[in-house]
């Protein structure tokens with residue numbers, strides 16, 4: 392029997408209690424394997440790579456494979472929902488809803504473990520979406536090679552959409568991101584003798600200010616971009632000049648061209664500040680697998696048409712989002728579609744208060760089982776651009 396709604400909710404609550412950060416998802420992997428191994432195994436094969444799990448569902452005609460990916464990591468956030476099934480791991484929370492993603496994947500898998508599909512299906516339970524490009528690492532490890540999908544699907548939960556609604560669009564769904572890590576080193580000293588020191592609070596502040604000109608002056612206003620510097624630390628106390636400054640942030644852009652333009656400007660400004668303040672700069676701009684999530688036109692047209700004609704699905708055409716997703720890497724290698732699943736919450740992704748509505752789970756499973764039932768035939772004649 393495929394997993395029922397009450398069973399899925401129990402599974403989600405258990406996964407919610409054991410969040411782990413990227414590449415440390417050992418308990419999560421164990422819990423997922425336990426659930427997967429309790430399903431009928433007749434046409435399933437299971438493999439692991441680090442904390443990832445791959446499940447291959449053998450179809451009646453094994454010449455084509457559809458991939459379905461979920462991420463499995465949590466965030467370094469202390470949960471404040473007050474829920475009875477809140478995180479039991481101090482300082483860790485499924486604040487991005489990956490517990491919902493995993494549960495929906497298990498629900499879909501449990502259906503196809505019962506009902507053999509026409510094509511193969513590869514379910515990917517992927518680590519480290521938040522911090523270490525787990526999808527890229529997995530792909531590049533070669534662990535997926537034998538079960539490489541011809542096309543691939545994934546979703547992210549969305550607190551702004553009604554619970555269970557499906558959101559999607561042609562083109563770019565998520566931005567490409569790039570982490571900024573800048574360290575300026577000058578010379579510390581007494582507050583009364585600035586001429587004998589080299590103040591990195593002032594250098595860092597210049598960097599922060601000048602960065603604000605990138606989106607306003609360098610990015611085409613018809614396009615878009617974000618540069619957020621979320622962390623600034625320098626100095627220890629008010630009467631000591633700081634000799635070091637650490638600044639961390641993130642770039643967001645809907646095209647790779649704009650992402651690279653912004654990266655180039657961040658580097659030029661950081662180097663300019665270092666030169667004008669005669670200080671040392673250690674700059675790391677790290678994009679990893681966080682490419683823009685660009686939906687394939689063929690798979691997405693079919694996905695949207697399917698969802699729109701299903702009376703039980705509330706389909707919403709969405710605008711692109713500046714959130715990032717390392718699914719951008721997988722979808723740059725394998726044609727496919729990413730979409731949103733509404734979980735309706737007043738709190739945003741990454742909030743310590745985020746409490747997704749669980750009724751979204753079964754709606755997500757039903758919509759995706761239906762779509763994959765449809766797509767298991769269409770994949771044999773699919774042409775990708």
Ligand SMILES: CC(=O)N[C@@H](CCC[C@H](N)C(=O)O)C(=O)O
Pocket residue numbers: 487520521522547568569570640641642681713714715716717740741
């Ligand atoms: C959905 C979501 O919130 N994704 C993360 C992805 C992390 C991107 C990367 N580590 C960065 O900070 O640039 C996001 O922050 O959008």
